[in-house]
Amino acid sequence: MTKGQINEQMNYWKISGERNWKATERVPKKIEKKITDYIRILRADKLPIREVILFGSYAKGKQREYSDIDLCVISPKFKDPFDAMQYLWVKRADDNTPTIEPVGFSLKDFKEGSALIKEIKRTGVRIM
16 A cells, blocks of 8 residues: 555545544644554555554544554454564654554454453544
């Protein structure tokens, strides 16, 4: 998926009404770029991505200057949440703040739902 396609997907969610588009409107452009760049890194590594969900302070519109960027990545490649988190953390570009704080789940684990997953489903904003 190219940067343009990712941006198109983000814009689709902003205008479609399928999710809380106002939440994506609150996300600053530099944060959108950081998310887009991160997704590109994952795609370049051939990670099959089913869904990416922004959650936490940016999704709620309560971010502060140094808030991290909480992302949930759902992929059929992920069999164990701890292995998924390790993989996703290695792929981060820790060049500056704010930092992406990723978590990863298989679709099955995401459907079953832990307390964190329930929070992501309740307040998260689907990016793609």
